[in-house]
Amino acid sequence: MVKYQDLSKGKKGKFKVGIVGASGYTGSELIRILFTHPDVSIKVVTSEHHAGERFSKIHPQFSGLVDIRLSTAKELVEADLDLVFLALPHGISMNFVRDHGYKRFRIIDLSGDFRLKSAQTYEEWYKLSHVAKNDLKKAVFGLPEIFRTQIRNADLVANPGCYATSAILALAPLLKNKLIKSKEIIIDSKSGMTGAGATAKPSTHFPEVTDNFSVYGLLNHRHTPEIQTQLSLFSKQKIEVLFTPHLIPIDRGILSTVYASPKVEVCSEQLIEIFTKFYATEHFIRIVSDPPAVKNVRGSNYCDLFVTYDKRTKRIIVISVIDNLVKGAAGQAVQNMNIMFNLIENKGLRQLPLCP
Amino acid sequence: MVKYQDLSKGKKGKFKVGIVGASGYTGSELIRILFTHPDVSIKVVTSEHHAGERFSKIHPQFSGLVDIRLSTAKELVEADLDLVFLALPHGISMNFVRDHGYKRFRIIDLSGDFRLKSAQTYEEWYKLSHVAKNDLKKAVFGLPEIFRTQIRNADLVANPGCYATSAILALAPLLKNKLIKSKEIIIDSKSGMTGAGATAKPSTHFPEVTDNFSVYGLLNHRHTPEIQTQLSLFSKQKIEVLFTPHLIPIDRGILSTVYASPKVEVCSEQLIEIFTKFYATEHFIRIVSDPPAVKNVRGSNYCDLFVTYDKRTKRIIVISVIDNLVKGAAGQAVQNMNIMFNLIENKGLRQLPLCP
């Protein structure tokens, strides 16, 4: 087999990036997307556990294509890099930031460690003491459709959670236009299993999941404060949400069914117009005229949104779908990177949905 | 292979039943359950389309076991039967009832035709004129946990819809105890694909459904008025619900996530106690201490209920799971039949969940 690209040697003029944490799904998904990005060269990929092995040894789908040798984080911080993606579990990312800062390279963190603004809220929902409280305040929430301006010059970007992405994009136009009550929001979300990470657990054992469907994280899922924090910040009022995640027996995809109570008179046509206008210049948001299915965005960075109003029960309903590993993680991280590097925002992200 | 039972000859003393509509999933599921029922003999099974063929020809899982020859409905009405199950689509069942009545045999109808009390509501949601308006009024809604007394002597039982079963059982204890507001109920349901019936359609084509998840019937699903009608009847007040069904890429199972607003102060412990007490003498309702998954009831007639209260957002949440073809259709029909025949209610329904 002919190899197309030596990942270890960046072409002149390319941005040089590193990835910390190669063994998880966000790590492998970052590689999948960045591999064909024309302006980026992947210089270092780390895994403390697998250092020295080839990347494709852990992820055989990349066999013969991405055979870069894995490094340690220690080696990475000494490399000449423009940007580092942290594809680490929460609780670990903040140690990296505390220890190495973001002076020598900018950071996009894909964990939950820098998504909340308050260390106290973090400790309450994550049951962990925050070790980089100052950075928590400085971090910019990397949802481009909402915080693009701040992202451009940020040195530390907190890449949003998958559920949070699907929920915030569904609610932002309603809050921006002051259409809904701030404390009667219900977000009933359903996610594919890659959202649970790459580590085998009894709860992810195939026979337990297949042909099954269940609710989890009832009342205490960590994306709840993330959604509340960022929507409050954006809308300049205290937003409270009831968020209920469920597990779909599929690999990728999130569908969120969002219920909100209007505080003014609305109709479906008006809502569609508001959504269309709010996202008019966005690459990755599609306002669709039929309720979307998760497979319509599989493998792509799109978020499809459908909005309607039920006259009978006086509720606004928004259906939002994303691929949790792309727009909900690695794709959005690359979108943030493009913004930070002043590249066209869909560079490397033009892949169409893989459907069926 | 040795055959165990000649279905065409009922043993002395057995109740004699017929099934109208053999080709669908409720028809085959009725046979699966009744085949091992000790007090019932299946005398006639009909299919206008397949009359003359063997039942196992259409449903090869019954090959060598249930080889009864299919009859026409005309033949069935002339047979000596105690009870007839109508496993027909809505709009067809009411013709059978209008034409043949329920004097010569009692009827359990598994379609939606006799579940509403008002012909006008039926016409509004089903887009059909009702042809048996008097029978509509006489029909008893066959949810034993709520209407057992009336079922016992009923001649025409309207077997509940699958979603309606999961939702009503989740809400009845709350309404009985006047705990919740009557117009802020949201039922977010997720169903396996057998709920869509046995007929191939573009929307049930395997590649469109697998690895996918979608919402459908948004704002206009026919189980909405069914839930409202029966809960209103039961609770003696006008109940309004917002019901949103979704499709899970599995064959069997419904999980309903029900959100309600308390009108008095409540706590989780109290809710659990109320549910436990309400269903204390029920065979098929299990109040579980962890949120249930649909596979926990697969192939069985159980409904698992989990209830909790979210102090933060002041909402009651009930999770309800059933097998849509059993407690949501054929199993519940057999439960109704047992009641009508004065048999022990779980006769023929003792099969444990098939999990995993």
Next chain:
Amino acid sequence: MVKYQDLSKGKKGKFKVGIVGASGYTGSELIRILFTHPDVSIKVVTSEHHAGERFSKIHPQFSGLVDIRLSTAKELVEADLDLVFLALPHGISMNFVRDHGYKRFRIIDLSGDFRLKSAQTYEEWYKLSHVAKNDLKKAVFGLPEIFRTQIRNADLVANPGCYATSAILALAPLLKNKLIKSKEIIIDSKSGMTGAGATAKPSTHFPEVTDNFSVYGLLNHRHTPEIQTQLSLFSKQKIEVLFTPHLIPIDRGILSTVYASPKVEVCSEQLIEIFTKFYATEHFIRIVSDPPAVKNVRGSNYCDLFVTYDKRTKRIIVISVIDNLVKGAAGQAVQNMNIMFNLIENKGLRQLPLCP
């Protein structure tokens, strides 16, 4: 919920059985089947890890139904029991047999420890030294359709492997009638994931399995010597097979595609006749006229067999399907128990396939 049966107190006249190993899928499947068996009382269920807990705590599908407290193996061997099922991993079962024998109760072992006749072959394929070599010789292979007479009086029955069951039943009629060459047999099998057991492993992590299909155990799967040993014993000639197992992303079911070379002239009609005759008096074998699918036997103890001859390439092809947890494990164990107790062979096993 009303409880139907106190499992801890056997009714007078019932056979008393124990199950060693409650946490795996064969353990829970044994309980599922035995729970409704009219002549058997489950007296003890063990789990060293969960001793003291309720069985339904580990298997929530049995919540409120099978709440028996788990014991240790030490407690079990002191109980008054007629028969003990060993639902243990291979390598562990033989220790139990060595330590406790089968004088005080007969044993059906569901592991691979007593399925081979030669300790040397065992050591070669299992990479373990056999600790109960004498018992290995005495054990009867529990495939009723082939070894029924020996099973009746056996004290130690080695319940067959799932793949082995599907393959041996497909080949026995051909070998009995000396129709095929003994060394050109290819068994290409495909199995659902419950065959891999209940313990979470990277290879059973849901996202790795779903929407996927793979081969495993290539050339060295342990059911190879089992098939060879038992077919050789049965046919009184040395049988050699090439066995290739694959993983289907489903929970239950095995389909084996068996290729054999005739050594005499044959035709499809003759083969069908031979199969029909060979299994004429069998409860659980169905000779079907169309190639069967695994769902046709889901949850049941049936094995469906389809046989045909390809004139063009001169090969006999047999398609065999079973539910790996029923006819491939717990169901067959109960069938063996019925034989050992002189009960009608399908007692407790009359449940029809759960399809769809």
Next chain:
Amino acid sequence: MVKYQDLSKGKKGKFKVGIVGASGYTGSELIRILFTHPDVSIKVVTSEHHAGERFSKIHPQFSGLVDIRLSTAKELVEADLDLVFLALPHGISMNFVRDHGYKRFRIIDLSGDFRLKSAQTYEEWYKLSHVAKNDLKKAVFGLPEIFRTQIRNADLVANPGCYATSAILALAPLLKNKLIKSKEIIIDSKSGMTGAGATAKPSTHFPEVTDNFSVYGLLNHRHTPEIQTQLSLFSKQKIEVLFTPHLIPIDRGILSTVYASPKVEVCSEQLIEIFTKFYATEHFIRIVSDPPAVKNVRGSNYCDLFVTYDKRTKRIIVISVIDNLVKGAAGQAVQNMNIMFNLIENKGLRQLPLCP
């Protein structure tokens, strides 16, 4: 949403292509791949049934991205095009070729109509009279790894069947090196359901397929003569294969388990070397050291091959995996197009596997 590319206006210098048959999966997959191809402009897409509608209306995953209006075939043949893909069912493609020839544009036909060399064999296996017998002879079989030279200048390319691709690539190195017997080849293949096309049928109804596994097309699948014809042509001897296709409950992917009998002495190491050498300069063939899974190539044009020798039973086994819609259909068609246009062979095909 910002649109990236007006598909109706080809940029200067781009190759202009048309696609006949937009409603099927090969049609939509061609669009998915060609959409990001830098040297190609999609000028016309046809659908007799949906002419006038937007493409994204039928395939909502392309909503806002590929909104080209569908044309009739009549309009297409009048357009100025370099190449036309026929994404039509077999039996229909040959009519198009007969009626319009391939003078004004070159043709890549994705149906089975031009894959066999003999009209008689076609009629025998397809049960149809061939209407373009001369073209059948002229057509080049579009498997680049085997027939690249002929493809380059061909005007009519018969794009290989999905199963045939997986089987021929597995067998070619063995036949080229005269290692195996020509009449003892067994190909046991397993395919995802998109292989059955986009039209809903009872056999593709979701509840019938999910949690199921079955064999079909036993002894008479049309890819049998295709594999035999092309392998015979390539190896210059009469090849006979027994081909058995099975259905996996997934959307995409084929895994073929190929059994062959060596006619000379071989060993695994030698086989690996032979395969590695045979495919040394190929972009899309990966010789892998562990048995591959179908998800390792999902959404990509790769074919992963694993080869080994079983000393015990003296058989060579090759495992071959592809994505049936990419390397088994649309991806291979684009690879052929690249060859015909003298482009780098992996242009537009660099997308990495979507896994998990």
